[in-house]
Amino acid sequence: MNNAELVKAFYEVIVSENRLDELDRYISDDCVQKVGEKEIHIGIVGMRKHLVALKETYPDYAMKIIRQYSDGDYVISEFIMRGTHKGEFIGIKPTNKVLEITGVDIDKVIDGKIVEHGGAANTFETFIEHHLVKPV
16 A cells, blocks of 8 residues: 555545554554644544544545545645434534534655654634634
8 A cells, every 4th residue: 555545545444444553553653643833742542533533523424525636744634524413522512413514634655554653624714614613
């Protein structure tokens, strides 16, 4: 499996099907999350916590990769995440609406594992569309 295929399998299979017992096959224990110029160590434990929190908010969510671009160790993936809003998120009470959120993830893969993760999800576009937040 090349880097793009590995990243796609991670999101569309492991994440979407909540196969957290397989995270160590895809995520390095040294994995960091990039937030701007900062690097925050998350490893397998941090990735698991993040995915558990997402499943609490959107229990049936699944990700679909729409397109990818690879350059060396980096894979950029444009995605659509679709799930039913069943849990509170940033103070927004559950709506039981099916929400679609688009975004881009940037992952660095070394020796067959994700060692760096970053990106952005367009949550506010979806929240405004569904009247969950109001524009200022």
